[in-house]
Amino acid sequence: MALCGTVSKENFNNIPDLELNPIRSKIVRAFFDNRNLRKGPGGLADEINFEDFLTIMSYFRPIDSTMDEEQVQLCRKEKLRFLFHMYDSDSDGRITLEEYRNVVEELLSGNPHIEKESARSIADGAMMEAASVCVGRMEPDQVYEGITFDDFLKIWQGIDIETKMHVRFLNVETIALCH
């Protein structure tokens, strides 16, 4: 970490273990994404300070058992929003087919034997699945623009996110210690 109190993207590239991660570029971007930092509707910050870092980390907080139903829903929404921002790279509020393809290609980039075509088909298939879940039957004139955040929530309905987006060491209330 830089000594000047802020971190930039280059610092992230110095983390050796991150090299092996196929979607590292997206993850690093997520750290600097203004939407995650709650600083704006889109774009990337150049540097983040410790407080911003913790803001990002707060997305991985465990869902406390003492929270009531509404808070749990809110928490869940925040976590899903983080994921949504990762997919939606152009910040237009929709995950379009291109963006989805991009994600799948990156996920499969670790395996050199799966061709790009296959990755694209997988993305297309996933998109169709999403379309059928979100919109159901579509009229012939209807065009499915992309997955909006609400559609995204619909896809995730019923699936347990608590165990998936939680890093264990965050059982401590670090955010409160910021100020």
Place this chain on the structure above:
Amino acid sequence: MLRAALPLLGLPLAGAGATEEPTQEPGSPGEPPPGLALFRWQWHEVEAPYLVALWILVASLAKIVFHLSRKVTSLVPESCLLILLGLVLGGIVLAVAKKAEYQLEPGTFFLFLLPPIVLDSGYFMPSRLFFDNLGAILTYAVVGTLWNAFTTGAALWGLQQAGLVAPRVQAGLLDFLLFGSLISAVDPVAVLAVFEEVHVNETLFIIVFGESLLNDAVTVVLYKVCNSFVEMGSANVQATDYLKGVASLFVVSLGGAAVGLVFAFLLALTTRFTKRVRIIEPLLVFLLAYAAYLTAEMASLSAILAVTMCGLGCKKYVEANISHKSRTAVKYTMKTLASCAETIIFMLLGISAVDSSKWAWDSGLVLGTLFFILFFRALGVVLQTWVLNQFRLVPLDKIDQVVMSYGGLRGAVAFALVILLDRTKIPAKDYFVATTIVVVFFTVIVQGLTIKPLVKWLKVKRSEHHKPTLNQELHEHTFDHILAAVEDVVGHHGYHYWRDRWEQFDKKYLSQLLMRRSAYRIRDQIWDVYYRLNIRDAISFVDQGGHVLSSTGLTLPSMPSRNSVAETSVTNLLRESGSGACLDLQVIDTVRSGRDREDAVMHHLLCGGLYKPRYRYKASCSRHFISEDAQERQDKEVFQQNMKRRLESFKSTKHNICFTKSKPRPRKASRKKKDGMANMEATNGKPPRDLGFQDTAAVILTVESEEEEDSDSSETEKEDDEGIIFVARATSEVLQEGKVSGE
């Protein structure tokens, strides 16, 4: 040789119903010898296998009879019914033969009846779920079993001291500890049998079931240690013996697991080379897993752990290496064997209970045991859960704990162990046997009967059967990577870090070593899910009729479309929307052949050229020649096109096909819809070159390239170029025909 086998099978030599051979003994000297016997009754020669087969047959028939009545099976778990049947049968045999014939012999049980069940559960254990909850499972298995054993034994001893147990039960503290150790183990067979019908959520199931498997090591160690202490006499036990006992726990469990892993490795390695000898693949799986069991048994290690580890470890590689048919064969054979073994076990349990010469009743002991096992299990579960919840991601709540303590069923393992006791060393054996029988019956019948209503009443979270979706798989992987990355960033070596490291190691070394080269190349979970979904969709598509009729009345012969169940499969979308194409499913055949490769390449290129993302463009041409204002569901064409593409792309990748240009072979176009081409011609005046291609595999896909935004067509055009080169000729042919028929 048959005679030698008989004791092993627990069948009395005197044979139930054995009849003498009717061949006449040579009569008194002087009489002429008897003539050739036309018919000889050779019972003795077939007795042993015949009886075995007969028992299995009876068990299976019993199962059929039970399932005839839905109402009964929904209320009463099968294991109950089988035990009761066993009781009845035992009573009959007892009445007829005046002595108890068939028993649950420990030898048979441990060597033949238990391995299939354990193998089946180990092989089909969801490994991700298992390892996610490994901490909880191990805690319950080790700490829980130890706690149960000691507290139950001590409590029973206390009961005896208090005089509630009749003095004729001559047992000391060690004897009671021994008894406690064998009665406290949760039994995998019983748990499986009961939980299978209850469908609680997976976490709960895996914890209870995992516990029942892993506690075998603890049970084995405790049993052996206590047994040898009893034999040595309690006065001779020294401090080092206690230490040795503790050490043997580690040796037994880790040794058993190691044996299992070695055999898993061997199995995976061997299946890598069985490409030409596919027929022996299922055999290999069973043999090596069974060998793991026997080896561990031979070395006095935990055999159940060995088989479980073998199944868990080898599954991934074996499934990748063996052929599809072998996979099915393995799956069904395992399930059949396990089910059969389970049935026999429960029946024999029932029968064995009838033999009253083997047991002696003492009310104090029996009631005390019943009470203590329930009480101490509940207490143990509560304490351990409280500790575990400090560390778990998803805490186990009270309802889970109730189900866990109630679901701690005892079964045949306890019974077999108690029968194995040496009566000379342990004079109270008969009382123990009676108690064990009562306990087992109680847990299986009473607890088995009541657990379903209990689960419903407590509103336990049931297992949600998610159909696997591509989205879910993708997101899961994304999450894994994100979490691993976050852990990397923070420098914390947590669970995800280690799992990630393991997967890297596996990918680099293990999989390369153990997987067949062709399987290794495209081994990827996302890919697998995609592949399976495609197959599933395609199969369901065929099942539902193959031909799909569009809903607007058109002059195409096909089957009436049936209302399909609401599923989000692409095929059903196609069907419901009434697109009238049918896919040539020969494409799915994964048999490699030159023809396949050619076709695949062609399809691949065609589809690559054809597809337009439906999210941007409207396909404005329809498949049939209809008037312009009747809009067909052209967008559904795109669905089906995409589906086709999915099929093609995974198929071509599976066969590692590279792009080659080859001439299309015109297939037998039995279902060619030529009208589409004509229509396409009619609705847009563009030359056929830029238009959709004819897929000579009888799928007409006619998405035209007249775009609203020209810029986006560039993407397609690149692929168009490749495709156009060899198709143009065919297209024009078809167009000509089309023109003729379309008017």
